[in-house]
Amino acid sequence: MADQGRRVALVLGTSAGGVGRHVAMLAGGLVRGGHRVVVAGPPSTERAFGFAALGARFAPVPISDRPRPIEDLRAIRALRALRGAHAVHAHGLRAGALAAIALAGTGTGLVVTLHNAATAGGAVGAVYGLLERIVARRADRILVVSPDLGERMTRLGAGRVEAAVVPAPSLPPSGREPGDVRRELGTGDRMIFLTVARLAQQKGLETLLDVVKALREARGDAGPVPGGVSAEPADGRGPEERAPEAVFLVAGEGPLRGELQGRIDRENLPVRLLGDRADVGDLLGVARALVVPSRWEGQPLTVQEALRAGTAVIATAVGGIPAMVGEAGLLVPYGDIAAMRDAVARVLADDGLAGELAAAAARRGRGLPGEQEALAAVLAVYTGLS
CATH class of the missing domain: 3.40.50.2000 (Glycogen Phosphorylase B;)
Known part of the structure; x- marks a missing residue:
């Protein structure tokens, strides 16, 4: 892989499924490619996905699935330690917004992958709307898993929006008839x-x-x-x-x-x-x-x-x-x-x-993309941050 030896930080919030598996796939692939990887997220994600066992350094950061002011302030302080990374790649709206606030003015390149639409209403929906605007205006690159998310980010002022490549891992054969x-x-x-x-x-x-x-x-x-x-x-x-x-x-x-x-x-x-x-x-x-x-x-x-x-x-x-x-x-x-x-x-x-x-x-x-296509896509994005 090109650009070996880069320091890459992957940030995620609470996850028990697809987002965590995707981050684990990226972490493992980047480590194998010679990059130095730190994964920042709730301790539960390390227990579920074993980032350290893949060769990444894990940094516990309390990024929850809903707005929690005290925890969010702690998360922002912890994410400031990622300054100086060649690329910080946050996964999910809340992780992306907290990373954007933490890294504001540092010159650190921020990539945010939006894996889901914000569907909540009421006060929580209003908070998510604010987080969307923060991500749209502060992230250097935004990767989206569907066209409607890309259109929304563009309307909110995002400068660089691209399609994300999020492949499913191969299902191992069980041998059962x-x-x-x-x-x-x-x-x-x-x-x-x-x-x-x-x-x-x-x-x-x-x-x-x-x-x-x-x-x-x-x-x-x-x-x-x-x-x-x-x-x-x-x-x-x-x-x-x-x-x-x-x-x-x-x-x-x-x-x-x-x-x-x-x-x-x-x-x-x-x-x-x-x-x-x-x-x-x-x-x-x-x-x-x-x-x-x-x-x-x-x-x-x-x-x-x-x-x-x-x-x-x-x-x-x-x-x-x-x-x-x-x-x-x-x-x-x-x-x-x-x-x-x-x-x-x-x-x-x-x-x-x-x-x-x-x-x-x-x-x-x-014809679906696989792990190698996903790694090549994110490395091209990281390279473009230089």
Whole structure:
């Protein structure tokens, strides 16, 4: 790699998922390239991602997921120690804004990658709006995971905005056969529709439950099928010709688990919350499609994983999803329950369509950028700070 021996600081806030994995990928790759790397973030991120084991120096900094004035002042003081680095690369809006305040007037180059949109309202939303303006006006480069984020930063006065490269890590093969996976899941012959998401507001999981309920209601007087949902074909075929039953699996944990499980139980929906799973590759291998009902997404790792696995995608047309999925899935407006219900019903009932989408996903997956492309992209940005 060019420019070896640079001192690079990577800054992140609270993370248990994609942002932390991305920073770990960058840290490991930069260290292997001969760069001196320090990662600054909450101690929980070091425990989760092991930056020190990758060869980086870890500096504990209390960057939380929400505004906390006392902790934020401590974080700003701690981040001032990064002055003199060739590049400080902050990940996330709060980490970026705190780094921008800490490094103001120091001449230290600041890069900020925005991985998520600020969706909160009220007082918290107003604070996030202020943080966006700080990042837009003070960061030397802003990398964004979706076109809408780039447009917003440009409107707020950002001078240099570019597309971020955030690849999903490769899923290691487990060696398990699909039949073994199905037996472990207890799904029988039902078609599996998979969602991989944190059980949180952004992920739109209440819409997923609405879709499952709507599939049942679309059957009219046929009523629900115990343990599964069967889609009514659009051509009016009889019960003996209906599509196979479906079960909806959700892999992930989060604060909405109790609320979601309560509704699943009350309405007897064929939805199972699996909790966090290490075998996402196996789940994708037996899924008819990945269903993404999110309010917003940037470059979701789970969608990349589905494409690489050759799994069809049914998703909301938000953020960076349309550019990533292309022809490899069915995209619907966020919150349009009828449109998503129809998309699921089509994939459930039509083997030809499901096969075409799976083949398109595999083609799309082969063209996705990987770790080397991501490292080359950030090194080019760091070099441009000179």
